[in-house]
Amino acid sequence: MLTVPVRLLADIDRATVERLLDLEPYAGAQVAERVEAGGLSRRRQEARVFGYGTRRQLEALCWLGANLIPVRAxxxxxxxxxxxxxxxxxxxSSIVGDADAVMRLWDRLRPEWGDARDVRDCQPLLAADTEPAVAADPQVRLVQASEVDLLFPASVAMYTEEVGVSPVVDGDTGYRDRVRDLVCGGRAYARFIDGRVAFKAELAVITRHTAQVQGVWTAPEYRGQGLATAxxxxxxxxxxxxxxxxxxxxVNDFNSTARRVYDRxxxxxVGTFATVLF
Incomplete structure (x- = not known):
């Protein structure tokens, strides 16, 4: 029998949850966007959100859905x-979030869940709130709905290179739908050269505090030419x-090339993430 103050949260707790998420504008962004869009209903979210603490003093959250995400834990x-x-x-499919919390969770869950496919225990969490001093590429623009088929192969290549497995399994259209949603939501950027994607990035998460970039990728033949920085x-x-x-x-701490781009x-x-991939 549990003796710790953990409970399943519901829509009645939404205001309290949002106040806690405001304390973590970057580390809590993935959960904050979902709560803003769908509240805390398990039916709407296809996920459960657990809280640690009393009803008056919520101290931490744990999102359990397609990803396991601890916040302020x-x-x-x-x-x-x-x-x-x-x-x-x-x-x-993963545990992701603040590195200390993720690794503590994984230490306790590993005996029950078995080994992970990959553990990335140091991923610097970065933020910028002023426009870059370096010149921006004027040819990088929002991808149009008619260009989803051009973006999709680059998105698959990026995911496979980054995660180590393809996001497309047995004809599943879920990943293509995700790419289409990003494009239609005005979240996908690309530079096209000769009808192919040379550079791409997406705003995968948007909250009132931040836009979180994911999916940054430069085609291999254009690497080392400054396309990523611009x-x-x-x-x-x-x-x-x-x-x-x-x-x-x-970003992965070992990705020195990407880290130099973001520094420029x-x-x-602003913190450190970790990701456990299954």
Whole structure:
């Protein structure tokens, strides 16, 4: 029997949850966007959100859906969340969030869930709230709905290169639908050369605090030519002017090339993420 203050949250808790998420404008962005769009209903979200703390003093959150995401979860909270879900069959494809919380969760869940496919324990979390000093590529623009078929192969290549597996399995259209949604939502950027994507990036998460960039990719034949720096400068400039007061992202610590690009574009470190991939 649980003796720790963990409970399943519902729409009645939404205001309290949003106040807590406001304390983590970057690390909590993935959960904040989903709560803003669909509240805390398990039926609408296809996920459960657990809270640690009393009804008056919510201290931490744990999102459990396609991803497992702890927010503001200290040692006691991560222990409580892990104790709650360790006996369940794993259905999430990753654990992602603040590095300390993610690694504490994984230490407790691994004996029950088995080994992960990959563990990335140090991913600098970066943010920028001023326009880059470097020149932006004027040819980087929002992708049009008629160009989804041009963007899709580049998106698959990026995902496969980054994650290590293809996002397309047995003809599943889910990933194509995701790419289409980003395009139709004015979130996908690209530079096209001779009808092919040379550079791309997406605003995968948008909250009132930040636009979180994911899917940054340069075609192999154009790497080392400055396209990524100028392309990211264009993305950051447009996102700050059109979408949110800051732009954020997280990057693998070993990706020195990408980190140099983000440094040139004015990003500063605001935390550290970790990701456990299954």
């Amino acid at each position: 200290g040692p006691a909270a991560t222990a409580a969340f892990a104790d709650l879900i360790a006996s369940e069959v794993r259905t999430c 392309g990211m400068a264009a993305v950051v400039r447009d996102a700050l002017r059109r979408v949110a007061p800051s732009v954020s992202l997280y 574009c004015g990003f500063r470190r």
